[in-house]
Amino acid sequence: MLDLSPIRAELAAQYDLSPSLAAAEATRHIHARMARVMPFPDWAVYAPYVIAIERLKRERNAVVLAHNYMTPEIYHGIADVVGDSLQLAIRATEVEAEVIVQCGVHFMAETSKILNPAKTVLMPDLEAGCSLAESITPAGIAEMRARFPGAPVVSYVNTTAAVKAASDICCTSSNALQIVEAMDSDTVIMTPDQYLAKNVAAQSTKRVVWWEGSCIVHERYTPEDLRDYRRHEPGVAIIAHPECPPEVVAEADYTGSTSGIIDWVTRHRPAKAMLVTECSMAANIADALPEVDFVRPCNACPYMKKITLEKVLWSLHSMTGQVEVDPAVAVPARRAVQRMIDLSRQLAGG
Numbered sequence: 434m435l436d437l438s439p440i441r442a443e444l445a446a447q448y449d450l451s452p453s454l455a456a457a458e459a460t461r462h463i464h465a466r467m468a469r470v471m472p473f474p475d476w477a478v479y480a481p482y483v484i485a486i487e488r489l490k491r492e493r494n495a496v497v498l499a500h501n502y503m504t505p506e507i508y509h510g511i512a513d514v515v516g517d518s519l520q521l522a523i524r525a526t527e528v529e530a531e532v533i534v535q536c537g538v539h540f541m542a543e544t545s546k547i548l549n550p551a552k553t554v555l556m557p558d559l560e561a562g563c564s565l566a567e568s569i570t571p572a573g574i575a576e577m578r579a580r581f582p583g584a585p586v587v588s589y590v591n592t593t594a595a596v597k598a599a600s601d602i603c604c605t606s607s608n609a610l611q612i613v614e615a616m617d618s619d620t621v622i623m624t625p626d627q628y629l630a631k632n633v634a635a636q637s638t639k640r641v642v643w644w645e646g647s648c649i650v651h652e653r654y655t656p657e658d659l660r661d662y663r664r665h666e667p668g669v670a671i672i673a674h675p676e677c678p679p680e681v682v683a684e685a686d687y688t689g690s691t692s693g694i695i696d697w698v699t700r701h702r703p704a705k706a707m708l709v710t711e712c713s714m715a716a717n718i719a720d721a722l723p724e725v726d727f728v729r730p731c732n733a734c735p736y737m738k739k740i741t742l743e744k745v746l747w748s749l750h751s752m753t754g755q756v757e758v759d760p761a762v763a764v765p766a767r768r769a770v771q772r773m774i775d776l777s778r779q780l781a782g783g
């Protein structure tokens with residue numbers, strides 16, 4: 434675990450990080466993007482970090498790629514690019530800066546690195562993992578191939594580079610069904626998320642078989658929870674992520690990737706909405722959608738929440754937390770990710 438005491442001492446010696454209403458005033462335009470969810474006095478705590486990080490980004494020629502599950506002070510405060518896993522992977526192929534700071538979890542930073550082997554990719558906390566990525570190794574892929582000979586392996590991007598390298602192609606929650614459908618085989622192996630696989634299987638013309646992994650955030654929702662919310666919040670639009678079990682998805686009005694969820698709520702602007710996903714999502718879009726009343730059950734991802742402004746500042750200051758991928762793994766892993774990106778573009782007609 435990162436020992437924060439020496440880090441704090443070094444940062445305090447180098448930067449003025451005390452809560453500051455003057456710093457908050459100077460960055461009021463940034464706070465305006467999250468005013469509904471962050472009281473202005475709280476912003477006075479974060480603003481000095483945002484100012485220091487922005488200065489270091491310029492000095493280091495760095496860009497911050499942030500997942501939709503980051504907290505508002507990261508998502509609105511320092512991110513240059515925000516998005517779901519597919520969007521972040523695609524944008525990672527377009528980065529011109531020398532340094533990428535990945536605000537998300539480790540597999541996302543690995544994906545950025547395998548797409549940009551010559552760039553420095555920083556992970557503010559290298560221990561920000563993922564229950565799905567931890568659930569399978571290349572041996573698990575070999576086991577599935579032995580059980581279903583000849584079937585292609587479609588691995589969720591929520592996997593290590595080594596698992597991607599052992600797979601035929603990757604997918605994300607926004608393109609999983611299309612990728613599976615595009616496979617030239619009647620049987621398709623999906624790893625490691627059993628629920629994403631089951632949700633795809635329900636719509637697919639293929640026989641989909643899966644690994645038994647799950648996301649510790651989305652597996653916690655139950656159909657009873659959703660029915661209770663509907664009873665207590667009449668008229669609420671319920672929007673779920675496909676990492677939820679199929680019985681939960683069946684109770685939802687729409688299911689999609691994190692960006693799919695944002696797009697759906699932005700287009701439909703329901704009076705009341707409940708996002709059945711990680712809890713920062715609703716916080717991040719609350720100000721852009723003032724007419725939507727968000728019912729906010731809070732299932733936080735403990736891995737995503739390891740990323741803080743303090744750790745971002747530290748990684749940029751010290752250039753620590755560099756993500757490396759062995760080229761012997763990176764090359765085949767890149768093939769699987771690039772194949773997904775190319776197929777997604779082709780299917781979108783782009």
Ligand code: 13P
Binds near residue numbers: 517518606676
């Ligand atoms: P997407 O942003 O691709 O929907 O993925 C959600 C997720 O759980 C990432 O860890």
Ligand code: SF4
Binds near residue numbers: 648650736
């Ligand atoms: Fe992994 Fe779930 Fe956290 Fe996403 S929300 S990083 S899938 S544990």
